[in-house]
Amino acid sequence: xxxxxxxADVVLVPLISLLMAFILSALVIVAIGEDPVAAVKxxxxxxxxxxxxxxxxxxxATNFMFTGLAVAVAFHASMFNIGGEGQATLGxxxxxxxxxxxxWPHWALALPVAVLGAALFGAAWAAIPAYLQARRGSxxxxxxxxxxxxxxxxxxxxxVNVMRPVGSMDPATAKFGPGTHxxxxxxxxAVVGIPFSRAAPANISFLIAVVACFxxxxxxxxxxxxxxxxxxxxxxxxxxxxxxxxxxxxxxxxLISGGLAGMMAVNNVMGEAERLIMNSVEGAGFIGxxxxxxxxxxxxxxxLAAILFxxxxxxxxxxxxxxxIPRELIVVIQAxxxxxxxxxxxxxxxxxxxxxxxxxxxDA
Amino acid sequence: MMDFAxxxxxxxxxxxxxxxxxxxxxxxxxxxxxxxxxxxLEGKMLAAAFFSGAIAAVTGSVWLGLLAGIAASTALxxxxxxxxxxxRGNQLISGVAVNFLAAGLTVVIAQDWFKQxxxxxxxxxxxxxxxxxxxxxxxxxxVPILGPIYYELISGHTILVYLAFAMxxxxxxxxxxxxxxxxxxxxxxxxAAVDTAGVSVVGNRYAAVAICGLxxxxxxxxxxxxxxAGFVKDMTAGRGxxxxxxxxFAKWRPWYALSSTLLFGFLQAIALRYQNIDLGxxxxxxxxxxxxxxxxxxxxxxxxxxxxxxxxAGGEPYVKER
Numbered sequence: 001x002x003x004x005x006x007x008a009d010v011v012l013v014p015l016i017s018l019l020m021a022f023i024l025s026a027l028v029i030v031a032i033g034e035d036p037v038a039a040v041k042x043x044x045x046x047x048x049x050x051x052x053x054x055x056x057x058x059x060x061a062t063n064f065m066f067t068g069l070a071v072a073v074a075f076h077a078s079m080f081n082i083g084g085e086g087q088a089t090l091g092x093x094x095x096x097x098x099x100x101x102x103x104w105p106h107w108a109l110a111l112p113v114a115v116l117g118a119a120l121f122g123a124a125w126a127a128i129p130a131y132l133q134a135r136r137g138s139x140x141x142x143x144x145x146x147x148x149x150x151x152x153x154x155x156x157x158x159x160v161n162v163m164r165p166v167g168s169m170d171p172a173t174a175k176f177g178p179g180t181h182x183x184x185x186x187x188x189x190a191v192v193g194i195p196f197s198r199a200a201p202a203n204i205s206f207l208i209a210v211v212a213c214f215x216x217x218x219x220x221x222x223x224x225x226x227x228x229x230x231x232x233x234x235x236x237x238x239x240x241x242x243x244x245x246x247x248x249x250x251x252x253x254x255l256i257s258g259g260l261a262g263m264m265a266v267n268n269v270m271g272e273a274e275r276l277i278m279n280s281v282e283g284a285g286f287i288g289x290x291x292x293x294x295x296x297x298x299x300x301x302x303x304l305a306a307i308l309f310x311x312x313x314x315x316x317x318x319x320x321x322x323x324x325i326p327r328e329l330i331v332v333i334q335a336x337x338x339x340x341x342x343x344x345x346x347x348x349x350x351x352x353x354x355x356x357x358x359x360x361x362x363d364a
Numbered sequence: 365m366m367d368f369a370x371x372x373x374x375x376x377x378x379x380x381x382x383x384x385x386x387x388x389x390x391x392x393x394x395x396x397x398x399x400x401x402x403x404x405l406e407g408k409m410l411a412a413a414f415f416s417g418a419i420a421a422v423t424g425s426v427w428l429g430l431l432a433g434i435a436a437s438t439a440l441x442x443x444x445x446x447x448x449x450x451x452r453g454n455q456l457i458s459g460v461a462v463n464f465l466a467a468g469l470t471v472v473i474a475q476d477w478f479k480q481x482x483x484x485x486x487x488x489x490x491x492x493x494x495x496x497x498x499x500x501x502x503x504x505x506x507v508p509i510l511g512p513i514y515y516e517l518i519s520g521h522t523i524l525v526y527l528a529f530a531m532x533x534x535x536x537x538x539x540x541x542x543x544x545x546x547x548x549x550x551x552x553x554x555x556a557a558v559d560t561a562g563v564s565v566v567g568n569r570y571a572a573v574a575i576c577g578l579x580x581x582x583x584x585x586x587x588x589x590x591x592x593a594g595f596v597k598d599m600t601a602g603r604g605x606x607x608x609x610x611x612x613f614a615k616w617r618p619w620y621a622l623s624s625t626l627l628f629g630f631l632q633a634i635a636l637r638y639q640n641i642d643l644g645x646x647x648x649x650x651x652x653x654x655x656x657x658x659x660x661x662x663x664x665x666x667x668x669x670x671x672x673x674x675x676x677a678g679g680e681p682y683v684k685e686r
Contacts, residue, residue, distance in 0.1 A: 028469070028472065031476075032472060032473070032475075032476040033476070080454075080456050080457070082456070082460065128662075132662070132665065132666050136665075136666045136667050137667075138662070138665035138666050138667070139665070139674070141403070141456050142608070142609075142612065142661070142665060143662055143665060145403070145605055145608070146605075146609065146658040146659075146661050146662050146665075147658075147662070149602060149605065149654075149655060149658045150655045150658050150659060150662075153651040153652070153654045153655035153658075154651070154655070156651045156654075157649050157651035157652070160651075161649065286460070286464070289457070289460060293457065324475065324476075324479075325472070326471055326472055326475045326482065328467070328468045328469075328471035328472050328475075328482070329468065329472055330468070331464050331467050331468030331471075332464075332465065332468035332469055332472060333468075334464055334468070335461050335462075335463075335464030335465035335467075335468055336461075336465070338457060338460055338461040338464065339443070339447065339458065339461035339465070342453070342454060342457035342458070342460075342461065343447035343448070343451075343453035343454055343455075343457045343458030343461055344446070344447050344451055344453055344458075345451075345453055346451040346452055346453055347451045347453075350451075
């Protein structure tokens with residue numbers, strides 16, 4: 001018999017965890033002498049109070065959807081891909097290579113190739129840790145951490161020594177051509193007559209991210225491969241007994257995971273910066289961990305959690321602009337969300353299970 | 365080619381840079397030997413660096429700073445222990461949370477206390493650890509070869525450097541020659557057996573995590589009050605992860621930890637001194653030197669050069685059978 005009803009497991013536990021994380025965050029705000037209620041009001045106003053705010057919130061959310069899905073897919077195969085940061089960095093390299101290789105005549109031609117390039121480079125960066133895990137038993141967490149640093153050094157080298165335009169001091173690639181400029185939400189919504197901020201960076205990548213959420217759902221719950229991934233994640237011996245090859249599952253799920261993380265670059269490199277700069281990922285790879293944990297590794301959960309983190313990011317930027325609360329408050333909130341929804345899950349779950357068990361006894 | 369004085373300077377800087385790595389590596393060694401993975405070394409060091417720098421700046425006493433650093437680091441260890449031991453959560457996720465908690469809180473608090481953009485005021489006088497001049501350093505300085513080695517390389521470091529190096533034999537003795545050490549290693553290999561013998565698995569694991577907090581605290585305090593004069597945002601700069609790499613490189617052994625952290629400290633010293641290294645026509649870029657510790661760790665983990673086998677019960681919460 002289930003220890004508690006499914007709705008409690010899927011909705012109640014994460015909500016309580018989230019609530020605890022937010023209460024502690026509010027205490028931090030009080031401790032540094034600011035008013036948490038005013039802070040929340042300012043965040044709401046700044047993040048969703050205007051189409052400009054929405055444009056930033058959705059822009060950040062797009063990044064987090066990709067990295068969140070990346071972590072979630074690996075979680076389903078019971079692997080912890082902590083290398084989203086490096087994979088997204090390499091994804092940026094893939095986008096830059098595609099965008100700079102040809103004088104693209106139109107974004108509609110450049111976009112699919114860029115998506116492919118980003119996914120390919122991201123997947124390639126996940127491939128080595130995946131292979132080492134599958135064949136040599138090297139712990140995927142440690143190798144993906146190492147690959148984050150190696151990726152950062154590699155990109156640093158390429159930007160300084162190889163891809164920097166002649167005469168430029170800035171360690172960045174040249175600006176991409178006009179044919180790679182992606183339509184922003186302003187352009188897209190203007191077609192159907194909805195006014196939207198012209199200045200905000202949210203672009204067509206948001207729609208790609210939503211499609212990616214749907215496709216991951218399809219993959220995990222509606223295909224044979226998804227079943228194999230979940231089976232392997234739940235129990236390796238059982239999966240092997242059922243004829244599922246661990247090497248194949250580890251490789252495939254990590255390649256998908258790395259590819260998804262890499263695809264984030266379509267949003268931030270191609271959609272926003274329109275050139276490749278140093279440290280363009282800005283920690284979004286790590287936020288994917290919080291997003292996947294909060295979304296319970298379900299694509300719809302990831303979608304919601306990514307929007308929430310997009311809101312926190314944009315709201316936090318507003319706070320930093322208008323109050324003395326630094327941007328790093330968001331890092332604290334992110335840490336607390338990871339702590340409560342991930343590591344301290346049992347702290348919420350155990351008392352709840354007892355409560356439901358007691359209730360059920362009363363009924364009987 | 366490098367002359368003798370330059371070589372001495374590079375080795376001297378190797379010792380300085382290896383010290384925080386060594387302390388953090390030994391910290392991780394205690395924790396992981398007891399079966400608790402710790403990727404939160406970075407965060408604990410960072411928190412210790414901030415609180416030691418902050419308290420030293422406010423009180424003017426470096427020793428109070430050190431204590432504050434240790435307290436902060438041990439508090440984070442307590443959170444990790446709570447999640448990993450008591451609530452049997454995922455130790456890796458808990459470590460990630462600790463890292464972010466430290467990265468965020470240090471800047472938020474630093475901004476609130478000092479309003480200097482996430483840093484502490486520069487430490488002066490008694491708020492910093494000063495170099496210790498070993499006996500006869502000046503007298504022996506004129507002795508050829510050995511004199512400068514003694515004066516430059518061995519003498520003239522802060523007390524924390526000597527403490528870190530002394531921790532190596534101490535750790536070896538504690539882990540391999542005492543009952544406490546045997547139990548600590550046993551809970552990392554086969555906790556059920558330890559439990560059967562009537563020894564507390566939870567108690568031993570908490571002890572290991574507490575020692576880990578203590579050592580990370582010293583490592584962080586060293587960064588802010590000895591290596592540099594004050595805390596700056598993200599000043600650990602990945603050292604916690606390099607220490608983790610060094611721990612794997614050392615195959616979870618104290619003496620190997622000394623050599624691996626010295627090696628990684630040497631790489632940092634070289635990268636700091638030379639931008640690009642010309643090896644007879646082949647130029648090694650500085651970025652490659654930066655990445656080398658991580659590349660070496662991946663190679664070791666892949667088992668191409670020796671095999672690194674972690675403690676058997678590492679990462680697994682212990683559940684007593686009912």
